[in-house]
Amino acid sequence: MGNLRPRIAVFAGKCVLLLLRLTGRKGTTLPGAVALKAAPDLLSWMGKQLSGRVILITGTNGKTTTANFLTNLLKLDGIDVIHNTLGANLLTGIATCLLNGLRPGTEQVAVLEVDEATMRHVVPKILPASIVVTNFFRDQMDRYGEVDHVMELVGQAISLGDPAMKLILNADDPLVAALGAIHESVIWYGIESTGLDTGDDGDVRDGRHCLVCGSQLKYQRVFYGGLGHYGCSFCEFARPVPTVPIMDVEAGLDKLQFTIWGMTGTLTSKALYNVYNAAAALIGASMMGVSTATLSLGMQNMETGLGRMERFDAAGRAVVLTLVKNPTGFNQALRVLETETAVEVQFILNDLYADGTDVSWIWDTNLERVLQQAQITRITASGTRAFDMAVRLKYAGWSGQIDVQPGDVQAVKTLLELPHGGSGPLYILSTYTSLYKVRDFLLNYKGGGAVAEV
């Protein structure tokens, strides 16, 4: 009986999935919801099937990109991977992905990105071999609450895991580093050396006070947000020495270069945070037994995936689309604008539930800096809260025209049809609910703009 019920639940879920597909829908959560209803213990059963071969990825930013990198590395080594590709990272989305991909009796590996608040429901059931925690930043306060609360939730989840589980933690984030105190087995990664001008962005530093004693943290170096080389001015708390140091992070043309384990890798992205995502993925892959030869090959031209600094060729026009959802990610995207000799930018700011209904976070971004530093030729404010964005730009000191075009796809279309001689590539910074709509539109623009080769 104990074995039959999950199997029936999986069958029921697959039927729902099939029905949804027949009616032309994607169904990233409903099949899982049905299966979980049929067998509440479904995840434990799935965890047993995948025993020792599950990696969970959580944290505020970089979950999807890290999971994509890791999946690509595993696949390159010939491993059969289950992965929640579309970022459906709540309980029902995870169940859907597993019931769709799981083939009991095989040696599959599951790479699952999991929402921070969902972790404590997933960890005790799946009992993952490893958990990656990317970072903790202020994010959608209406939904998650304060950063302290999110950290607590993830800490709780970790304490519910197998004691032999390996944590893969970002040493450069003091909030993540604090998790090291609650678990024995940790692999730390962090940026050891870089020639990049990372300067202080005036970013919101969610962790600038010591979590142990409350005193100020002193930074010898800040990479972005609260990430850097730090130590408490009063107690013992300090950046852990990375088990896996990331060396010589440098910028190339349209690329970032880094060295791990003496091997040099490249990213087809100019955003520094992707170096951390790459490192976490490489460590995860090596833990799952991927060979050094494959890792060395897989770390060449690592691609960030859907809607993450993704490049398009829209009928001859270069377009870069990226997700922004909180000040830290937004500031990092702005840094990339500064590397262009001329650039046009469109902000799509929505306030639906999945975006966060509070849009005030745009006031914590360093737009003041980018308006001075970047060669911006045109600015468009779009989305359900286009006017909020326009107001922010005005107060950040943009004295030129601010084109207000509420909506998303139609606004992008209008922009692409304007003359753009010499105005440079178009960067679209979008919150979640417009991201995939705009991406689909760009892919099909005028008979299909293939993703541009970089």
Added chain:
Amino acid sequence: MQKFRIAHLYPDLMEVYSDRGNVIVLQQRMKWRGYEAEVDFVTVGETSTLRDYDIVFAGGGEDRQQAIVARDLLSRQGEMEAALQSGSLVLTICGSYQLMGHYFQTLTGERIEGLGLLDLYTVGSRNRLIGNAAGILQPQTGNGVNASGVSTVVGYENHSGRTYLGQGVRAWFEVLSGAGNNGSDAGEGAQQGGLYGTYYHGPLLAKNPHLADDLLQQAMARRGSPVQLSRLDDELELAAHRHILKKLQTK
């Protein structure tokens, strides 16, 4: 050029709700009118002379940070009073607003002492009051309506504390939509002399340019140099303001 000075208290600690936007708005609106507008940051352990400032501002923060700030603020009680007496205008949001009252009693019964400059107290609760909100300016407080004729105020609430006003203080706004101070008496925020407090984030002044000008004008009058501030083009700000009002109506 005339100098306008703003003190931003605890920008490193009371910072998670983007209330710093209010300081940007105040500063820019003075600059656009040809004033030299300076902002100084003051945080825990630093000395300051708050009465030197035209406006003193403090925003909202997380519980852990708020406890640190509470201790520091108590040591500045006399200074705060002196500033108010010498004509500074003080604007506080959310956590800082709570700390201007007599006390904050947490869910676990712990009592955090406030400055007692606003006759009010706050009690913690389990449910957070979250969402877009709107109020209308009480005609008694300040000039109320500016040349643009707008008397509504829009903001975003996100607090679990319930604030109750005493006799010596009145609500800054009357609630049109949202929970307000405590979800029951239709009042939002408080005003007592030159001291203002509210739960509205957004940031408050970004979509309420009339309120920003009202505060700026009061600050100048309190400091003995009353002026009629010139009108600015607030088309974008008021479009954003109307968008929230419309959103709340159709909900």
